Every structure is written in structure tokens, then in C-alpha cells.
Amino acid sequence: MKHKPAGMQASRRHFLRTAAALSTLGAAAPFALNLATLSSAAAATAPSDYKALVCLFMYGGNDQANTVLATDPDSWLQYQAYRATGTPDAIALPPAGGAGGVLPIAPANAQGRSFALHPAMQPLADLFGAGRAAIVANVGPLICPLTLAQYQARTLPRPPKLFSHNDQQSLWQSYGAEGAKFGWGGRMGDLLASSNGQATFTTVSAAGNTVFLSGKSVKQFQMTSAGALSIAGLNGLYGITAANNPLRSIITSGGSHLLEQEHASIVSRSIDAQSVLAAQLPPASALLAIPPWINPNTGQAAANPLAVQMQTVARVIAARNGLGMKRQVFFVNLASFDTHDNQRVNQAALLSKVAHALGYFDAALANLQGTDMRAQVTTFTASDFGRTFTSNGDGTDHGWGSHHFVIGGAVKGGDIYGEFPPLGLGHQCDVGSGSLLPQIAVDQYAATLGKWFGLAPGDIADVFPNIGNFATADLGFMA
Known part of the structure; x- marks a missing residue:
């Protein structure tokens, strides 16, 4: 058997995973109808309380x-x-x-x-x-x-x-x-x-x-x-304002390697989450x-x-x-x-x-x-x-x-x-x-x-x- 290129292997695995997932939805109803049903069910059960x-x-x-x-x-x-x-x-x-x-x-x-x-x-x-x-x-x-x-x-x-x-x-x-x-x-x-x-x-x-x-x-x-702990230097580095700070660009650039891309994704997610939470989180003194x-x-x-x-x-x-x-x-x-x-x-x-x-x-x-x-x-x-x-x-x-x-x-x-x-x-x-x-x-x-x-x-x-x-x-x- 010929060795398949990595891209083809990945595509094949993705197809098999998708096909397996779709098979659980049932063959009797059209796929679009099943999606609509799932969406309606999710909306019906979405909690309104906390x-x-x-x-x-x-x-x-x-x-x-x-x-x-x-x-x-x-x-x-x-x-x-x-x-x-x-x-x-x-x-x-x-x-x-x-x-x-x-x-x-x-x-x-x-x-x-x-x-x-x-x-x-x-x-x-x-x-x-x-x-x-x-x-x-x-x-x-x-x-x-x-x-x-x-x-x-x-x-x-x-x-x-x-x-x-x-x-x-x-x-x-x-x-x-x-x-x-x-x-x-x-x-x-x-x-x-x-x-x-x-x-x-x-x-x-x-x-x-x-x-x-x-x-x-x-x-x-x-x-x-x-x-949420912030990354030091993002709000000002060596006198550079936060808006022009090159540090964020450096640490969130993914590069071509998968590990670099995953690291950049995690760092970006962390920075964004810290910013969102900081804007909403009351200080301990407010409790x-x-x-x-x-x-x-x-x-x-x-x-x-x-x-x-x-x-x-x-x-x-x-x-x-x-x-x-x-x-x-x-x-x-x-x-x-x-x-x-x-x-x-x-x-x-x-x-x-x-x-x-x-x-x-x-x-x-x-x-x-x-x-x-x-x-x-x-x-x-x-x-x-x-x-x-x-x-x-x-x-x-x-x-x-x-x-x-x-x-x-x-x-x-x-x-x-x-x-x-x-x-x-x-x-x-x-x-x-x-x-x-x-x-x-x-x-x-x-x-x-x-x-x-x-x-x-x-x-x-x-x-x-x-x-x-x-x-x-x-x-x-x-x-």
C-alpha cells in the first residue's frame, strides 16, 4: 500500500469523525431537519436563571x-x-x-x-x-x-x-x-x-x-x-504606550509550527479573558x-x-x-x-x-x-x-x-x-x-x-x- 500524504491522512480522519458524528443523528430524517431539531431543543432547554x-x-x-x-x-x-x-x-x-x-x-x-x-x-x-x-x-x-x-x-x-x-x-x-x-x-x-x-x-x-x-x-x-493574572509589560513597556506596544504582537504571532500556533492561541485567549474579566470583576472591598x-x-x-x-x-x-x-x-x-x-x-x-x-x-x-x-x-x-x-x-x-x-x-x-x-x-x-x-x-x-x-x-x-x-x-x- 502506498503511503498517503499527511494532509490526506488528516482529511480522511476528519471525514471519518464527521461521518461517525452524523450517523448518531439518525438516517430517517434529512440532515438539515435534524440540525433544526437539535437547535430547537437547545433553545428550549437553555436556562434563563443563574x-x-x-x-x-x-x-x-x-x-x-x-x-x-x-x-x-x-x-x-x-x-x-x-x-x-x-x-x-x-x-x-x-x-x-x-x-x-x-x-x-x-x-x-x-x-x-x-x-x-x-x-x-x-x-x-x-x-x-x-x-x-x-x-x-x-x-x-x-x-x-x-x-x-x-x-x-x-x-x-x-x-x-x-x-x-x-x-x-x-x-x-x-x-x-x-x-x-x-x-x-x-x-x-x-x-x-x-x-x-x-x-x-x-x-x-x-x-x-x-x-x-x-x-x-x-x-x-x-x-x-x-x-485574572495579566502578562507583565502589556500595558506599557519601556515608555511605549499600550496601543503601540509590540510585545503583544510578538507573543501572539503564531508562526508556521503547530506548537507556536497553539502557544499563540493560548496567549491570545488569556489576554482577552483577562481584559474581559477585569472590566467586570468587583474588588474584594465591594463584598x-x-x-x-x-x-x-x-x-x-x-x-x-x-x-x-x-x-x-x-x-x-x-x-x-x-x-x-x-x-x-x-x-x-x-x-x-x-x-x-x-x-x-x-x-x-x-x-x-x-x-x-x-x-x-x-x-x-x-x-x-x-x-x-x-x-x-x-x-x-x-x-x-x-x-x-x-x-x-x-x-x-x-x-x-x-x-x-x-x-x-x-x-x-x-x-x-x-x-x-x-x-x-x-x-x-x-x-x-x-x-x-x-x-x-x-x-x-x-x-x-x-x-x-x-x-x-x-x-x-x-x-x-x-x-x-x-x-x-x-x-x-x-x-
Whole structure:
């Protein structure tokens, strides 16, 4: 066979891709009619309101057993037996009512038990009591439902590379272990970006690059508290005015090489996006000021970087009308939850930052430049994995399932969704050392958010390919 020239190869590949795409439209109707139908359907489903999802990722694997606690007598006995070793390194928290004791909450679905939150999470306990925060129990990556016997016998598929930080972070945010290309936040953006006046700002990270926001077509927009970072020298170089500045021409000239052209395209897109956002983004001083964060271990005031990220998100939401936005997905994070050591001290500071930032964000959205946006914005937590119920001395080791929070005015708050697992060892959810076998899949957790966000059932099946393996795609925690 003769070797085909590169141009012919590329043309052939383009033709095959196009033909394959057209084949899915159906052969019974003319192509033009199908296009018209698709256009009408898109117009009919284009949202007229505004909604935003905010993923708060706790990197390192947050310990769920000291975050949401079952405090009924039987549960508390188990908790004390495994987490209070009688040494200064014990990781058990004090009971409610005493100094530094756990914070009681009263979920509607108490399941015959009583519950509390970590003592450093008062702002989140307040949101739960006000009905704007819910708990989803024992969530984790799953391919299909698993019993303990099935897990142990390996008779059904289970997620790859369990208990590995990088891989489980990727599984939570996307469809596979480390190296995955697309995240479910980005895929949601792919499907809804057409409703936005500025598609560039469909998926926005206030915390650097993340696979969660990577779509097949949308590209995540990364920013800091200073806004969209500009390229130095564009607004004046060696006395040359911005209008006559040759630097922009130099860095946006594509050249003949494909890499040069791609680089020039990215730089041009970045410059244009920075200019558009800068014109619409209100300064931090125009929003509710971040209240001081008090370190629960020292009593000293300090900066809370997570609250600053949340304020950055609020500023972008405040610019929604000027940017023509209808649907946005955001990403913020906080690191250092890998509490193998000194967990009592380290987790207290971390969870205090989480609760402080969430409390601030709720207050900022309550009057965002004169508008209450809490019903339009839903924040949810995620983390690599939960941790073992047993202590390793003064910390805990890598686990699997964990408890998570969903916060916002559209949340059916003040409740726990999913069956809260037994405490201790040897129960039906214990895969070793009290590490929890998840009873709710990340797919179900995310699909419930996606339905509220505006995804149709077919879109949900596209974004979450394993959702059909589970009994429900809606856990009921969104209004």
C-alpha cells in the first residue's frame, strides 16, 4: 500500500469523525431537519436563571469519624473504645456539654441515633441548624454497589488503586485514576457552556489546575484573589504606550509550527479573558469583609486562605450579569488533611478553616451586591478518602468512604442522607481497621447535584457512565 500524504491522512480522519458524528443523528430524517431539531431543543432547554456549583476539595483525606460523630450511647462507647487510648495522644474528642466538646446537631433523619459535629465547626453547625447544610453519609468512589462479601471475594469490579492519594483524588474528580483527562465539573461545563455569554468563564478555579474542571471543549479558567493574572509589560513597556506596544504582537504571532500556533492561541485567549474579566470583576472591598479566623489551638487570629478563595468565587458570581453567565462551576481547596500524626491539633485547625470559610461564603451570598444568591449557589465538599476508625497512636491512616457536606439555599438541609454506618470494627461496612466501604457512590452524589444544575437524564448518563449501575441517580438532598 502506498503511503498517503499527511494532509490526506488528516482529511480522511476528519471525514471519518464527521461521518461517525452524523450517523448518531439518525438516517430517517434529512440532515438539515435534524440540525433544526437539535437547535430547537437547545433553545428550549437553555436556562434563563443563574446557578453555580462550588467544589471544596479537602486534599489529603479528611477523617470522617471526628467530623460527623454518632453520639448515642452505643456509638459513643465504640468511639471511646477505639479513639480514646488513655494517653495524651488520644484522638477522641470531648463529649458535648463540656469545654471544647462536640457540637450536637438534630437531623430530621436521626436513624434512632444522636449526632454531633467537630467542636471547631460551629459556623457549619449553625448552617445545618438553619436548614442550609446537609450531610451525605459514607460516600466514595464505586463502579457498582458492593457488599463486604463481594469486596472481599473480588466478584465485582471495584475502583482501581484504592487508598492512594493521587489516584483517589482523580477518581473523585473524574472517571479514573491519576492521568484522567476529563472531570465531571468540566463535562457539566461542556454541556451547559452554550448558555453563557462568555464560555471562557464556565469553569473557574481559584486554586490552580484541577482535573475536576477539565472538559472536552471547555477550558478551566484559573485565577487568584488578585483576579485574572495579566502578562507583565502589556500595558506599557519601556515608555511605549499600550496601543503601540509590540510585545503583544510578538507573543501572539503564531508562526508556521503547530506548537507556536497553539502557544499563540493560548496567549491570545488569556489576554482577552483577562481584559474581559477585569472590566467586570468587583474588588474584594465591594463584598462583605472576611471576618477574622481564630485558630482553635492557639486562640490567635490568622489568615484563612480558603475564605479568600471563597471570596474570589463570590466576586466572579457578582460579575455574572456583566459576563452574561447562566451556569458556572468553581473549584476551591484546602490541603494537609493527611493526618497520620498529631490529628487532634491539625484537624481542628483545618476543619475550623472549612467551617469559617463556608460561614463567610453563606453570609457574602446572602447580600451579594444587594441580591440574595444563596438559593442559586450550592457548595459541596469532597476529599481523597475517609480514614481508618482505629488510631495509629495520634492519627489515622488511609480509608475509603467518608461523610460530606452540601451547603446552599436550595439544599434540603438539617438532615443526613444515606445510612450512617455502625462504628467500630467487624461490621458490614468495615473493609479493615474501620475503613468504610461506601454505601453511596460519588456518581450518585454528583448526579444529584447535576440534576439541580440543569442536566437532563441523558446528560447525567453521559457525564457519569456508571450511574446506571445504581438504584437511584437522585439522593434527594436538593430542592
